Amino acid sequence: MQAARQGFARVCPPVPHAGKGRVLTYAGAVQGLVPSGKPETCLVAKAAPTQRDTGAVEPAMADPVEHGITATQANSLRHGPDERGHFGGWYGGRFVAETLMPLVLELEQAYNTAKADPAFHKELDFYLRDYVGRPSPLWFARRMTEELGGAKIYMKREELNHTGSHKLNNVMGQILLARRMGRTRIVAETGAGQHGVATATVCALFGMKCVIYMGATDVERQSPNVFRMRLLGAEVVPVTAGAGTLKDAMNEAMRDWVANVADTYFLVGTVAGPHPYPAMVRDFQSVIGEETKEQMHAAEGRLPDVVVAAIGGGSNAMGIFHPFLDDPSVRLIGVEAAGCGLDSGKTAASIERGSPGVLHGNRTYLLQNADGQIDEAHSISAGLDYPGVGPEHSWLNDIGRAEYVGATDTEALDAFQLCTRTEGIIPALESAHAIAYATKIAQTLPKDTLLVVNISGRGDKDIFTVAEHLGVKL
Amino acid sequence: MSRIAARFQSLAAQGRGALIPYLEAYDPDLETSLALLKAMPDAGADLIEIGMPFSDPSADGPVIQAAARRGLKAGATLPGVLAMVAEFRKDNAETPVILMGYLNPIEAYGYDRFCTDAAKAGVDGLIIVDLPPEEADVIEKPAEDAGLDIIRLVAPTTSDDRLRYVLSHASGFVYYVSITGITGTRAASTDDLKAALPRIRAATTLPVAIGFGIRSPQQAATAASIADGAVVASALLATLADTLDAEGKATAETLPRVLEQIKALATAVQAGTVSADQPA
Numbered sequence: 020m021q022a023a024r025q026g027f028a029r030v031c032p033p034v035p036h037a038g039k040g041r042v043l044t045y046a047g048a049v050q051g052l053v054p055s056g057k058p059e060t061c062l063v064a065k066a067a068p069t070q071r072d073t074g075a076v077e078p079a080m081a082d083p084v085e086h087g088i089t090a091t092q093a094n095s096l097r098h099g100p101d102e103r104g105h106f107g108g109w110y111g112g113r114f115v116a117e118t119l120m121p122l123v124l125e126l127e128q129a130y131n132t133a134k135a136d137p138a139f140h141k142e143l144d145f146y147l148r149d150y151v152g153r154p155s156p157l158w159f160a161r162r163m164t165e166e167l168g169g170a171k172i173y174m175k176r177e178e179l180n181h182t183g184s185h186k187l188n189n190v191m192g193q194i195l196l197a198r199r200m201g202r203t204r205i206v207a208e209t210g211a212g213q214h215g216v217a218t219a220t221v222c223a224l225f226g227m228k229c230v231i232y233m234g235a236t237d238v239e240r241q242s243p244n245v246f247r248m249r250l251l252g253a254e255v256v257p258v259t260a261g262a263g264t265l266k267d268a269m270n271e272a273m274r275d276w277v278a279n280v281a282d283t284y285f286l287v288g289t290v291a292g293p294h295p296y297p298a299m300v301r302d303f304q305s306v307i308g309e310e311t312k313e314q315m316h317a318a319e320g321r322l323p324d325v326v327v328a329a330i331g332g333g334s335n336a337m338g339i340f341h342p343f344l345d346d347p348s349v350r351l352i353g354v355e356a357a358g359c360g361l362d363s364g365k366t367a368a369s370i371e372r373g374s375p376g377v378l379h380g381n382r383t384y385l386l387q388n389a390d391g392q393i394d395e396a397h398s399i400s401a402g403l404d405y406p407g408v409g410p411e412h413s414w415l416n417d418i419g420r421a422e423y424v425g426a427t428d429t430e431a432l433d434a435f436q437l438c439t440r441t442e443g444i445i446p447a448l449e450s451a452h453a454i455a456y457a458t459k460i461a462q463t464l465p466k467d468t469l470l471v472v473n474i475s476g477r478g479d480k481d482i483f484t485v486a487e488h489l490g491v492k493l
Numbered sequence: 494m495s496r497i498a499a500r501f502q503s504l505a506a507q508g509r510g511a512l513i514p515y516l517e518a519y520d521p522d523l524e525t526s527l528a529l530l531k532a533m534p535d536a537g538a539d540l541i542e543i544g545m546p547f548s549d550p551s552a553d554g555p556v557i558q559a560a561a562r563r564g565l566k567a568g569a570t571l572p573g574v575l576a577m578v579a580e581f582r583k584d585n586a587e588t589p590v591i592l593m594g595y596l597n598p599i600e601a602y603g604y605d606r607f608c609t610d611a612a613k614a615g616v617d618g619l620i621i622v623d624l625p626p627e628e629a630d631v632i633e634k635p636a637e638d639a640g641l642d643i644i645r646l647v648a649p650t651t652s653d654d655r656l657r658y659v660l661s662h663a664s665g666f667v668y669y670v671s672i673t674g675i676t677g678t679r680a681a682s683t684d685d686l687k688a689a690l691p692r693i694r695a696a697t698t699l700p701v702a703i704g705f706g707i708r709s710p711q712q713a714a715t716a717a718s719i720a721d722g723a724v725v726a727s728a729l730l731a732t733l734a735d736t737l738d739a740e741g742k743a744t745a746e747t748l749p750r751v752l753e754q755i756k757a758l759a760t761a762v763q764a765g766t767v768s769a770d771q772p773a
């Protein structure tokens with residue numbers, strides 16, 4: 020356990036081999052480096068994707084691996100989870116204290132009812148269009164494409180949503196659900212503050228009480244968002260436990276929920292937590308992938324070849340991946356934050372360097388030690404600084420349907436600048452991880468390859484962090 | 494008969510409920526927590542709950558969080574916790590020991606191996622905070638094979654239907670979480686407890702212990718006489734924390750003060766009076 024580290028102290032020590040130009044290889048899982056009591060699980064899980072080249076992918080129906088993980092539906096990968104909330108029979112689930120179980124079950128029922136109700140969808144569509152500002156454009160990044168000289172790069176412009184990220188898609192869905200359930204008080208966890216801002220925004224819109232838990236370290240490095248949340252009328256509670264990041268904020272939000280079950284709705288910001296959150300948040304975010312599919316058809320008359328998204332908890336990635344899961348020609352790549360490097364010990368790459376375990380209500384890949392204690396994550400980006408990942412990603416990894424790779428702090432900073440300079444789009448540091456990997460592979464792909472990168476948020480909130488790392492005093 | 498069943502049976506014959514104090518393993522160090530564990534039965538502990546420290550105790554309040562942090566800092570691991578119990582069992586064969594914690598360390602240890610090793614060490618039951626019956630299949634069989642009870646938590650939010658379902662997966666005793674909230678924050682009123690117990694009794698024949706928020710001897714006596722036992726955790730951990738020096742190390746005060754508090758609780762529980770309503 021460490022005391023709260025403060026603000027910008029979270030930088031990487033110089034690592035000689037972590038320089039630019041080093042090709043990140045997927046699945047460098049070296050047994051001795053996996054911080055887990057069960058490294059063999061990771062190796063099994065990672066075998067499939069390494070063999071893949073840049074071409075089309077079979078819909079992976081890998082052999083059953085440990086715990087009977089298989090693709091549950093022979094003909095579709097989009098039906099999960101099962102009634103227990105499990106993906107592939109093992110990941111996900113509902114690992115919460117008994118006090119919360121009735122609430123989780125009630126939420127599932129309320130969500131299923133809403134999902135089947137055309138009036139709910141009509142209401143959500145209205146707010147998505149007139150308040151969030153959907154659809155978001157699919158932008159052909161001409162200058163970046165020319166500079167890199169490879170695949171055609173398209174950008175899904177989620178940063179143009181109201182509040183500046185994809186987070187509002189999910190928040191809008193859940194706040195309408197909370198209203199239907201008669202809840203009056205909203206609690207949420209936030210890392211970068213984007214989810215907190217989105218939540219505070221809809222609470223202002225609907226006149227609801229809002230409490231946001233945020234790690235003390237994140238409160239410092241994302242101070243503009245803290246100010247925004249307070250302006251919007253939310254109470255922001257800094258959490259000093261642990262490293263003062265997203266994991267600690269999540270613990271504290273769960274404690275609040277347990278203590279205030281009668282009036283409080285826990286508005287989870289990513290595809291994690293107990294069932295039904297991973298499936299529900301994915302459903303609300305799937306609008307990203309659905310639009311992308313349509314827009315790519317309109318622009319190019321076909322499916323994209325590669326879709327790349329950053330992975331924190333995994334909601335923007337799940338949202339853009341899910342509508343493509345049954346299109347085997349579409350290669351799906353999730354980019355985790357490698358922090359100071361995948362093997363530096365200072366990373367947030369849960370899938371690549373973690374092992375399956377149970378935290379925050381679900382079973383998924385976690386950064387943990389051999390005793391099952393959760394490790395602190397590290398990333399320059401507060402929104403990716405989390406030692407877990409949504410359970411559906413864990414499953415997609417194990418069956419080989421999606422690939423999971425890493426981009427370092429340095430690579431993200433480079434991509435942040437490249438995108439800003441060539442496209443006039445300042446991306447969030449989270450999204451910059453996706454851009455970093457996209458630009459890396461774009462150079463190696465034929466010019467007729469269609470690559471979509473999800474720009475999950477805009478980078479205004481990050482300019483202080485970036486300036487600091489570039490040695491500029493603001 | 495299991496140690497847990499035998500203990501509740503003999504207390505019922507005496508016409509009183511059980512005092513179940515809690516300690517966090519390795520808090521603030523192995524030697525102190527082992528010495529505390531060994532001294533608890535003589536101080537009046539009828540059953541003992543040992544917390545297995547976890548990095549992310551999301552159902553616990555600040556007092557238990559801090560205790561878990563101290564335990565981890567002192568090097569607590571599951572093998573270490575089991576070794577502590579084995580050491581305790583060398584000269585205590587009767588007092589039931591229940592391990593309480595979160596699922597992930599057990600999953601990392603391996604369910605079969607953990608249950609076998611825990612039973613071998615002399616553990617009698619497990620309370621796994623974040624493992625509802627819906628997910629318990631991973632451990633129910635190995636626990637049963639090893640002769641370990643799975644003690645279930647039920648809460649004020651648990652409906653009658655759900656009580657029946659949850660308690661169909663319970664053994665040993667039932668732990669009634671008397672408040673909706675995290676550990677160590679507030680206490681339920683005597684009236685609330687009196688209203689809750691018949692609901693639980695209707696769903697199970699197992700003994701019922703009440704926990705969360707019990708601090709004073711009076712509250713413990715009340716809970717132990719309305720139900721079959723009272724769990725006291727945060728109040729003892731807070732006392733322990735209070736005796737530590739500036740570096741968080743145990744002092745000469747640590748053991749005597751915690752044991753003195755257990756004795757006071759035990760005296761009240763053994764006298765077995767129900768106090769008037771007194772929310773904390």
Ligand SMILES: Cc1ncc(COP(=O)(O)O)c(C=O)c1O
Binds near residue numbers: 449
């Ligand atoms: C802009 C942006 N992108 C991505 C993320 C990561 O979350 P997720 O993986 O759930 O999309 C965040 C989280 O704060 C974010 O703010």
